Amino acid sequence: MLTLSIVFFADVLALPPPAVTCRSGNSNCTISGTYGTWPDRSTCKAAQVFYPASEQQIVDAVAFGVRNNMKMKVVTRLSHSIPKLVCPGGDQGLVISTKNYSRGIVIDRAAMTVTVDSGVELRNFVDTLASSQLAFPQSSYWSGVTIGGLLSTGAHGSSLRDLGSAVHEYVTSIRLVVPASPAEGYAKVLTFTQASEDLDAVKVSLGVLGVLSKITLKVEPMFKRSVTNTMRSDSDLEDQVATFANGNDYGDITWYPSMNQAVYRIDQRVPSIVPGNGVNDFIGFQPTAVLISQATRTTERVFEFTRDTQGTCNRARLQAFTLWTTGYGLKNNGVLFTGYPLIGNQNRIQTSGTCYNSSSSLFTCPWDPSIDGLFFHQTTISIALERSRDFILDVKRLRNATLNGLCGPDGYSGSLMRYVKKSSAYLGKPEDSVDIDVTYYRADDANTPRLNEDVLEELEQMAVFKYQGTPHWGKNRNVAFVNASRKYPNLPKFLDAKKRLDPNGLFSSEWSDLVLGVTTAGLTSDKDHCALEGLCICSSDRHCAPERGYFCRPGRVFQQARVCRFEELLSVE
Known part of the structure; x- marks a missing residue:
C-alpha cells in the first residue's frame, strides 16, 4: 500500500536542495551530495564557487584557480555521486559548477552525432534528440545526472x-579545459578525438584531468523498446546470468535472495513503427509524499531498534509485491500499467526520474535529506561475467546460512544486476561484467x-576481494575501493595522462589520490566503530560496537572476511 500511494501522487514534483550553498555570495561554501551526508560524514568545503555559462567562462574559472594555486573540482546541479569526488579538500579550494552550462545541444545529422555542454542533464538530452527523431542508445537508469557526470x-x-x-563508449570527441x-x-x-590516444583517459576521468566542456556522442535514428518482466525462481539464476545477457538488447535481472525469486526484464529493440506509447516511470524515482518517506524511515528505525528481522522481511515482501503488480512504474499509455509487453520510444524507456524537477514542498525524492526520509548505503560492484556463476552460488550459501539476513536490501527493490561490456577506457570495466547494485539501510x-x-x-567483501569486483566510481563505501587501482591494467597510462594534463595535480584530491593508488594511507580508518559504515574492515572488536553486542568475526561463507556480528549471549567487560 505504501508504494501504491507513491504512484497515486506521481504528477506532483519537488525541487531538491542545491549542491552548493555559500555563506557570503559565492564564497565560503559547503558542497553537499544529493543524499546529504558523505561516507565519512565529514563536511566538504570550498573557498569559492564559479557558475560558468560558456566555455570561455570555464577557461576563466580554471585560470583563476591556477593563478591562485587552488585545488579545483567540478560539481553538477544535483551532485549524485556518493564518494567525495566533488570535494577539493581543505577549505581553500575552488568549485566549478556546471549548473548554468547546460543548454548547448547541437545535432549533426550528416555525421549522426550530437555535441552537448557537459552540464546538460540526461532527461533534457534524450528528449531533445527524440524531438528530432533521434535516439541515444545507452544511459544510466536515473535521469537526474549530467552528461559530464555520466562520463566522469x-x-x-x-x-x-x-x-x-x-555512455562513454559512444564518445567521438571531448573538449577539455x-x-x-x-x-x-x-x-x-584541448580537443580529444578518436584519433587521440588520450581519449581513453578523458572518457572516464573522475574529474581529475580538468573540466569537461563539450562532448560529442554517436546517435541513432529513433527506435522503440519492448519490455516484459517475468518473475521466476532463482534456483538456476547462476546458470542464467550469462545466457540472459547474450539474449537481450537491454535486459537486466532484479534478484530477491530472501524470497528465492528473480525478476528477468526481457528488453529488446523493435522498429519505431511498432505501436506503443509506453513510459518507464520507475516507482523508486517517482515523487513521494513527504509523510510517506518519513513513515517508511520511522518503520525502518523501529525494526532496527527492536531487531525485528521478520518485520524487515514482511516489508520486503510487500515492496516486491507492489512493484510487481504495478509493473515497476511502467505505464503502457503514459498513465497506467495495463500489462506486457510494454512498448515505447527509446527516450521514454531508457531512463527515469520524475522526483527532482519541480517545486512542491509536499512531494519530493524519497531520499531528500531535508525531509528525514530514506537514508541508505549503496554497494555497487561489477563481477567479471566468467566469475558471476560462482559469486551467485556463494551469495546463495550466505543466504542459507543466515536466517532472513538479506531481507533488508530486498526491501529496497532487490539487488539489481546489469551488464557492462569491457571498455577501452583506462578506468572503464576491464572485463565483460555483471554489475550488482545493493541498497540498504544506513543508521x-x-x-x-x-x-x-x-x-x-560479508557480501561486500566477497564481491570486492574473493571475486575481484570493480567498484562503481560514483557509488560505494570506502572499503569497496581497497586495492581498486590494481584491478585496472591501464591505470599507468591514465596516471601518465594525468601528469601531462594537470602536472601540479590541481584537479586531484585526497580521495582521488587514494582510489587511484597515488597515495595509500587514509582510505580506511583505525578509529572505534569504523567498520560500521565501511570506513574500515574490522580487525578488532572496537572497530565494531562491542558495547552493543557487535564483535569482529570471520565470515560464514567467505571466511577471510571480517565482519561485525551481533552475539546476544556475550557480555562486554
Missing part, C-alpha cells in the same frame, strides 16, 4: 550488445550498528 564516473545502463551499456602556463593564460582548451548515527550488518559486510 563511467555510468552505464545494461547491455553487452554492440558497444555495450556505458586544463591548466596551462602563464604564457598560455593559465588555462587552455542515523555513525556509531550505531545495523540489523544483520555482518551479512552485508
